Amino acid sequence: MKVLVADITGGNAISMQSGSGLYKLLYDAMSKSESVELDFSGVKHFASPFFNASIGLLLKDFSVDLLMEKITINNLPEFGLELVNEVIENAITYYESNDRSAKARQEIISKNTE
């Protein structure tokens, strides 16, 4: 599936709201194990809230390896690519930390109920 990102965002891929629009498309495709080509032609400006709410949020349910396997990114300028990589790194740290917290909480609950 090819997604022209500008159809969702117009020229500015900035807000969490437009990121959510892209997230839904990506989530559906990845849930069906479909590949997605993201074409950023026509998008000029990028900010972290957009990528946090789209690609970053995907890492809650999918591994980064699967993301790299299923998603292809085209026509994204260098500074946009830098941002995507930062967002992914941040998301991995965030969800790993959440997992550790959840495990720690679970251990405490288990100990208390023994």
Place this chain on the structure above:
Amino acid sequence: MTDIHRIQVDIPSIRDNKSGYDYLIKLVDRLLKNPPGLNYEFRFDHCTVLDQNAIAVLGGLGRRLCLHTRSSSLRRRLYNVFFTQDELVWFDEASMSDTLIADLTDIGFLPFSRGEGRRISGVGYRSHLNFMEPSDIADYLNNDWLTEDLIRLAPEIREAVVSRIIEIFTNAYGHGVKEDSPLKLGITSCGQYFQKDKKLKLTVVDFGGGIIKNVKQYLHSKVPGLSDAAAMQWALKPGNSTKTDSLDENMPRGLGFKLLRQFIYTNNGNLSVYSNTCHASVDKSGFYKVTGIRPSFPGTIVTIEVNCDDAYYNHLRSNKKGKYF
């Protein structure tokens, strides 16, 4: 006849340096401690220059003082136009030198303070009265502010610079947007472009309570007794966010300050953040350094100095693959 409710405030020259910020923060603290219902006359008899940080803070302070008034009907009226001679806050042009009037007119501050509502083209002073959609901020920065006529950058570099500046504005709007309208937050910005040095200076001010206050509220139950410096360090750490937006709680955020730090470091610029009792700046190694300030500033002042020369952005033309994409 002297009006006992009119407070005269004598403004000196204020530069974008430590003593300039010290003065501005003390002034804000002093005036906001006054009881409501007073009128303010800002005089400029001894002022020869105001840098962009001073203009942004004075504009935001003027709005804040107007909102400090007792009459809700007047307050509503002030939502549209204020700063005229008959109103609560008056910037006295008669006390200004011709040069200062010319400078403040060019930068758009005096047209605004006269209530003319005239928009200037290019870098200058803005008071952000309405909530701006992020996409509108980008269009505004690109089309009205960093105009191609003024700042000559390769298109892809201009887009990168605008994108990073957007992070500052989305941060400002996020500093309390859940509770307060942008009007109440008093977001103002002022930029100056120095053609000879190809340097852009931009200050964005909000009166949204401040980073430290927001972090302490957010972490209150998890980390009681957090020091101010630790709260500021927490806010600057990548991945940390007080989640002042309205979307999915369980979503990664908190990259704005890291992106700004990297951006400033790579183009050899400067970044300064004043909020509550702390000041953060990027040191020579590209890391944040936090120091204490007094008194507390009830919001956030972010100032960046950016080199607008294509030569500083060669890394954006490397076509190097990143770690993931």
